[in-house]
Amino acid sequence: MYLHDKRMEEVLEKGTSLITGEVLEKGKADFVFHIDYFDVNMIGIGASKLKRFLLERGVDEELARRIAIATYEAEANVVIHSESDGYIYCFIDGEKITVRVEDRGKGIENLELAMREGYSTAPDHIRELGFGAGMGLPNMKRYSDKMVIISEVGKGVIVEMVFFRRDRGEDRGDSGKTGA
Numbered sequence: 001m002y003l004h005d006k007r008m009e010e011v012l013e014k015g016t017s018l019i020t021g022e023v024l025e026k027g028k029a030d031f032v033f034h035i036d037y038f039d040v041n042m043i044g045i046g047a048s049k050l051k052r053f054l055l056e057r058g059v060d061e062e063l064a065r066r067i068a069i070a071t072y073e074a075e076a077n078v079v080i081h082s083e084s085d086g087y088i089y090c091f092i093d094g095e096k097i098t099v100r101v102e103d104r105g106k107g108i109e110n111l112e113l114a115m116r117e118g119y120s121t122a123p124d125h126i127r128e129l130g131f132g133a134g135m136g137l138p139n140m141k142r143y144s145d146k147m148v149i150i151s152e153v154g155k156g157v158i159v160e161m162v163f164f165r166r167d168r169g170e171d172r173g174d175s176g177k178t179g180a
Contacts, residue, residue, distance in 0.1 A: 017098060017160065018148040018150060018158065018160040019098070019147075019160055019162050020098075020162070024089070024091055024098065024100060026089055029089040029090060029091055030053075030090050030091055031049075031050055031054075031089070032087060032089055033045075033046035033049060033050065033087065033088040034085065034086075035075055035085060035087060035101075036079075037079045037082055037084060037103075037105075039079075040079055040080070040129060040131070042079070043072070043075060043076045043131070044072050044075065045075075046071065046075050046088045047071040047072035047088075048072075050068060050071055050088060050090055050099070051065070051067065054067060054068075054092075054097070057092065059092075059097070059165070060165070062166075063097070063166065066143045066144075066163060067090075067099060067143075067163050070099065070139065070140045070143040070161050070163075071099055071101065071161075073139045073140045074088070074101035074140055074159050074161075075088060076131060076136060077136045077137070077157070077159075078105070078157075080122055080126050080131055081105070081108075081121065081122070082103040082104075082105025082156065082157065084103045084104050084105030084106070084156060085103065085104075086102055086103035086104075087102050087103075088100075089101075094165070095164065096145075096163060096165055097163045097165065099144075099160070099163070100159070100161075101157075101158075101159045102156065102157070102158045102159075103156045103157055104155065105156050106154060106156075107151045107154055107155055108149070108157055115137050116138075117135060120132045140159060140161060144163055145161075145162055146161070146162040147159065147160065147161045148160050
């Protein structure tokens with residue numbers, strides 16, 4: 001599900017999950033990482049630290065890898081596109097791991113277009129560094145079990161991804177997807 005509406009402040013203030021409706025108190029997140037958008041060379045540091053954090057807590061290696069890939073893409077989007085700092089929040093429970101990446105930047109103008117593989121608004125200097133192939137949002141969708149995006153132009157983006165824990169008996173089914 002992808003949303004492009006004017007609920008940004010409401011969602012940020014309430015702190016409820018966009019997917020499950022449960023409260024996600026940022027102050028009680030299991031993992032928090034500040035994304036500094038000024039340094040493109042720092043892309044991936046947060047995702048790498050999150051993967052290490054998850055592995056140290058006994059999360060299945062394949063699940064930690066999927067989470068790291070999706071989080072890397074979200075982190076890269078904050079640095080490349082938002083013109084704003086951002087945050088990675090991770091909440092772990094028995095059945096699932098929820099990752100929420102937020103920024104208060106310029107937002108996504110056309111979310112439907114941004115979801116298309118290969119579509120990118122990255123500037124040339126970013127593409128010359130090897131980023132901006134237009135696979136960020138599609139890869140987040142591909143590697144997460146459920147994903148919701150809220151964006152408002154001029155207010156920022158919230159990407160919330162849920163990853164079900166197979167290491168706790170959760171069956172992902174044949175396709176590996178329970179929804180998007």
